[in-house]
């Protein structure tokens with residue numbers, strides 16, 4: 001029996017799911033049969049026959065602000081199959097689905113109509129296919145802070161998402177973690193992870209749940225959890241998917257003028273979230289230095305050194321980070337950070 005050299009590298013010790021950040025050169029070393037999903041935050045990839053069947057690979061047009069590895073790959077220890085249903089392209093194992101969906105906004109009357117349609121398609125597909133539980137969503141679309149018909153496009157997106165998700169009984173209890181970031185090019189893109197068994201919703205004691213935000217932030221509240229905790233059956237491995245986290249305390253934006261101070265406040269928020277997970281679930285995690293992979297979305301490229309300076313005080317040099325230029329979903333927000341923590345139980 002031949003053993004793929006890839007298996008020695010990823011996933012480590014029989015993990016159900018593992019994320020790596022890699023680059024254009026190294027991506028071809030990964031065994032496509034174990035790639036659950038590939039999201040390219042870099043320049044377009046050369047067509048490559050070996051990886052050609054990874055239809056779930058999506059390119060997100062967020063300019064990279066660093067030389068780091070800007071291709072995110074989700075790897076499973078189990079063999080992966082590819083399929084498509086309507087607009088949804090997905091790869092799946094017995095317990096996990098990685099889906100991508102790209103819509104052309106011009107096919108819809110508005111961004112809220114587009115997000116309503118996208119989320120409805122996802123909900124119907126995961127129910128039909130048996131991956132009923134959304135774990136993590138990434139939402140990317142252009143001009144996120146622009147007004148359209150008197151409503152900011154982020155808020156209109158939120159309305160459509162809420163309409164679609166609220167058909168699920170008691171839907172707020174099952175909301176996944178998420179990010180919503182403004183891109184530079186047309187195309188409404190959603191990337192998500194769903195599973196046959198649920199994750200655990202985690203909220204942040206420093207922040208009001210986004211799904212309870214007052215109406216000052218839009219006619220419908222944003223449908224996401226601050227994090228999702230997922231216990232995998234294999235390897236006593238758990239993962240914490242941390243949503244895009246901004247300088248918001250309670251429901252208010254803090255430090256609209258300072259990217260450095262917003263970064264510090266984000267770190268306070270993430271540390272508070274992690275402490276909450278540790279205390280409520282008796283897990284061996286302490287703070288932001290435990291995050292396995294981070295993505296940092298920065299509104300103005302000139303601010304990157306301010307952000308790096310603050311992060312350096314709190315992170316280990318070995319932590320992989322992607323720095324991307326993205327528009328954050330409130331106009332005063334200058335930076336947002338998301339991540340995944342691998343936890344050994």
Ligand code: 3EB
Nearest residue numbers: 178179180222224244246329
């Ligand atoms: C916030 O906390 C900042 O609408 O899916 C962060 C993560 C934010 C996800 C979303 C929005 C979303 O409200 C914005």
